[in-house]
Amino acid sequence: MTHDLILFNIGQLLLPETNGKPLKGEDMNRLRVLNNAAIAVKDGLVSWIGSTEEAERLLANEKRNVKGKVVSPGLVDPHTHLVFAGSRENELAMKQAGVSYLEILAKGGGILSTVHATKNASAKELFDKAAFHFERMISFGVTAIEAKSGYGLDHETELKQLRVIEQLHKNYPIRLVPTFLGPHAVPAEYKGKEDLFLEKMIQLLDVIKEEKLAQFADIFCETGVFTIDQSRQYMMKAKEKGFGLKIHADEIDTLGGTELAVSLGSASADHLVAASDEGIACLAESDTVAVLLPGTTFYLGKDHYARARKMMDEGAAVALATDFNPGSCVTENLQMIMSLAALKLKMTAEEIWNAVTVNAAHAIGLGGKAGIMAVGKQADFVIWDVPNYQYIPYHFGVNHAESVYTEGKKRWE
């Protein structure tokens, strides 16, 4: 057989392994690495993996010498708020003056100011802006991305956002998983009438299901936003309607969103900075992935990060994401998050790589499809201009991706 492409002289080929489930606890420290390796691609799939020496005997239309660099599966970013209008640089000065994230929101700013801008933007404007950020994410080595709505808080604007995500998916050869986050904040006109607002969002779930506009349903369970009981009620309805579940849980206050996520069989529980010991024990007993967002803690200027070490030591599955959004974490750079995970979450390089590949994929329903490198799987991979895989968390704030491939074709370099 003649392969379409062979990469050879790969200094380190990263082969994160999964047994069909997220990697939990100490298994997260296992990362298979092949030295002086080669891979072949045919018809968009990985067709062969072996040594550079063996690759010399294979036929291919194109052979690329990687010159000792690192090759990994494409990264997976399992939590982003990709589609929105406007920006909120004014909040940086407010934060410096000591105004908290929830105080800004309570004053009608924060998420609500982005909602205002997003309502006023056309679908074309939203698409162009989202495409700009999306392309930047890809340039950082990400080939599968979750994208949430949540800056509409009404039927029309939420659907407008979800349709932009659908359009992006059609226009880019990148895996994109849509999540409906209608209950992201309480609109001013529904203050004190949160249950009524949730009713509206639950009705909208039917339209979204019908039009296949989202795979997951998410909610912001937080003081001053939605309570545990409201979150439970909404998530149960979403589950009945066939949505996978996610939750913004225990980010600022310990409300028990982590336990709620596990009890409902959620694919992921996200943030978890304030998750209790009980919440962490629940996670460890489950396959719910803890999606940690250290970029958000960093950007909010907090000193206390999610207790990733305790989570993994107790046996939980941890993934990492950017949380890219215009307020609490303004970066598309998942590599920067890998550095924060090393420095602030004290994760090992092996845990970090598993957290941005196999476990991130499981968090968005792509377990065994994305974040892996194996014969027969889609050929989504990144060539990294680094001497070894530990180098990426170590050298922070820059882009180490040299070229990014999906389905065996170069999409960015």
Ligand code: NIG
């Ligand atoms: O995950 N915490 C709630 N939602 C987002 C922030 C959204 C925003 O500030 O615009 C988050 O951090």
Ligand code: FE
């Ligand atoms: Fe978020």
